[in-house]
Amino acid sequence: MSAEPRVLSGRYRVDEPIGHGGMASVFRGYDLTLGRPVAIKVLNSELAADSTFRTRFRLEAQAASRMSSTAIVRVYDAGEDTEVDDAGKAHPVPFIVMELVHGRLLKDIIAEGPVPLEDAVRYADGILEALEYSHRAGVVHRDIKPGNVMITPTGQVKVMDFGIARAVSDSSSTVAETTTILGTAAYFSPEQAKGDVIDARTDIYSTGVVLYELLTGRQPFRGDSPVAVAYQHVSEAPVPPSEIVDTVPRALDAVVLRALAKDPFQRFADAAAFREALDAAVSGASPSRREVDTLAHSLYGPDPRQAAETARSLRQLSSDPTMKRTQAGPPAAWIWAGVAVLAVLLISVLIWVLTMRPGAVVPDGSRVVPEVAGLSYEEANKKLADDDLFAKQVDEPSESVPVGTVIRSDPERGVTVARETVVTLYVSSGPEAVTVPKLVGLSRAQAEKALTDAGLMLGQVRRNDDPDAAADTVLESSPAEGADAAKGAVVDLVIATGTVTVVDLTQDGYSLDDAKKALEDLKLTVTVQDDASCPATDPRTVTSQSAGPGEVPIHSAVTLVSCSGPAGE
Numbered sequence: 001m002s003a004e005p006r007v008l009s010g011r012y013r014v015d016e017p018i019g020h021g022g023m024a025s026v027f028r029g030y031d032l033t034l035g036r037p038v039a040i041k042v043l044n045s046e047l048a049a050d051s052t053f054r055t056r057f058r059l060e061a062q063a064a065s066r067m068s069s070t071a072i073v074r075v076y077d078a079g080e081d082t083e084v085d086d087a088g089k090a091h092p093v094p095f096i097v098m099e100l101v102h103g104r105l106l107k108d109i110i111a112e113g114p115v116p117l118e119d120a121v122r123y124a125d126g127i128l129e130a131l132e133y134s135h136r137a138g139v140v141h142r143d144i145k146p147g148n149v150m151i152t153p154t155g156q157v158k159v160m161d162f163g164i165a166r167a168v169s170d171s172s173s174t175v176a177e178t179t180t181i182l183g184t185a186a187y188f189s190p191e192q193a194k195g196d197v198i199d200a201r202t203d204i205y206s207t208g209v210v211l212y213e214l215l216t217g218r219q220p221f222r223g224d225s226p227v228a229v230a231y232q233h234v235s236e237a238p239v240p241p242s243e244i245v246d247t248v249p250r251a252l253d254a255v256v257l258r259a260l261a262k263d264p265f266q267r268f269a270d271a272a273a274f275r276e277a278l279d280a281a282v283s284g285a286s287p288s289r290r291e292v293d294t295l296a297h298s299l300y301g302p303d304p305r306q307a308a309e310t311a312r313s314l315r316q317l318s319s320d321p322t323m324k325r326t327q328a329g330p331p332a333a334w335i336w337a338g339v340a341v342l343a344v345l346l347i348s349v350l351i352w353v354l355t356m357r358p359g360a361v362v363p364d365g366s367r368v369v370p371e372v373a374g375l376s377y378e379e380a381n382k383k384l385a386d387d388d389l390f391a392k393q394v395d396e397p398s399e400s401v402p403v404g405t406v407i408r409s410d411p412e413r414g415v416t417v418a419r420e421t422v423v424t425l426y427v428s429s430g431p432e433a434v435t436v437p438k439l440v441g442l443s444r445a446q447a448e449k450a451l452t453d454a455g456l457m458l459g460q461v462r463r464n465d466d467p468d469a470a471a472d473t474v475l476e477s478s479p480a481e482g483a484d485a486a487k488g489a490v491v492d493l494v495i496a497t498g499t500v501t502v503v504d505l506t507q508d509g510y511s512l513d514d515a516k517k518a519l520e521d522l523k524l525t526v527t528v529q530d531d532a533s534c535p536a537t538d539p540r541t542v543t544s545q546s547a548g549p550g551e552v553p554i555h556s557a558v559t560l561v562s563c564s565g566p567a568g569e
Helices: 053-066 108-111 117-138 164-169 174-180 190-194 201-215 226-235 252-261 271-281 291-301 304-318 330-353 377-386 444-453 512-521
Strands: 007-008 012-020 022-032 035-045 075-084 090-098 149-151 157-159 366-367 389-394 404-410 416-418 422-428 433-435 457-464 472-478 485-486 490-496 499-503 525-535 550-552 557-565
Touching: 012 035, 012 117, 012 226, 108 149, 108 201, 117 149, 117 157, 117 201, 117 271, 190 201, 190 226, 201 252, 252 271, 377 389, 377 404, 377 422, 422 499, 444 472, 444 490, 485 550, 512 525, 512 557
Parallel strands: 389 422, 457 490, 525 557
Antiparallel strands: 007 012, 012 022, 022 035, 035 090, 075 090, 149 157, 366 416, 404 422, 433 485, 472 490, 499 550
């Protein structure tokens, strides 16, 4: 006889396993409260033992749960259960509850062989659609790769595991540790490899890697260890896809090379721009080989201003003894020649900088907008004032940037402007607040629509008897009508069953009058039928009832039968 299925937090039944990875196991499950199939991801014991990770994981899962897009696997809930080992010691079991998606992982599709060009572009566009939505919501994925993308039987792209990569990376101190958890560095951006600040452009880079793999059947950089691959992400230029697969249009070369730019500022500004370029590349004219080479040189050519920083990063990566260069390198003589040329170039630039007249780069009367993102408004205002620039504050909701902190500026940092230019600072006002609409008195379907229209989500639904309310009518909500809630917050409902519970009125202790009153209190219509075949009692009692005991539709008619015959001797 099989054991009883496990139920997490008294709500989620865990059924058969459907997937397993280095970070978690995924099970088919069932939400006993809402009555729907779900997928349940249970974190492995090593991650679960880290209290810092559990806290970060819960917060990121909550952020991901507020996103609702057809291109994103929905996160319904996140929680923590416990399990007891053979020694009787309790261990935490963090889990997340997700939409159950039927389909195949993109990595399995790629592993089967070449992906048709039309499908490759469509899959990449689906990933970018998900990122376009998540980036507007302030959520950066950080781990875009084919293993986190599902393709449904109808061809719909579904991206999953939003926010989880951030929970992992915030709990890991080195590239090696992070890649051990995430499983691969093949889709890392250069800034991830160097441990720099991460933003939405990291997802743009990783999507470029996925598109490259879809077009060519291989990743742009490969190696024997995560650090070896990270080295190449930081230092080496990718081979254009058309040079690997000659059927790939050169127009897609230009798109892929732009997405894989080492400098985040040279990539597409956002997912929408990437999508537009992808669409134009498929439908527009193809650039020449020379134009592609020119673009590659502009994106990956030597940049003296970044030479020192790149050298520092490469030295850090090179200190790992497991790192091996896996792409063919030039002969040693060429390397020394390249070093000599670079040295001469750096010395020339240094002499030029030291001998140029002040104001030769930025003309008198002009200023360069400084970096102010991440500062408080007061700090940013002072920084602009120091450069003879004025600040204008515009509040903007954000779920990821603390209240009062500058999100971005317009014009952006590095742009040359005239003195006393007004720079607009977009300052976080915190998560967008919405008002809970009127829900009491609506049907469940009407209430769900009202919540969706208000930017809120339906939470737990509890049923309760009410003698006056039709089935599925909302009796109360939490939070209540008029309360402020963060956009995407969950609202719990109590809805009417459409029935009332009638007890057994023939039991001892109920007189006929008491029985009539109990039914009338439930707003039921009561009729008394006399039975002269049996002797009446004092007081009269109920011998039978036409409805109950149990659930009875509201406003029902109930007949009570009571003995009315002469009293016996």
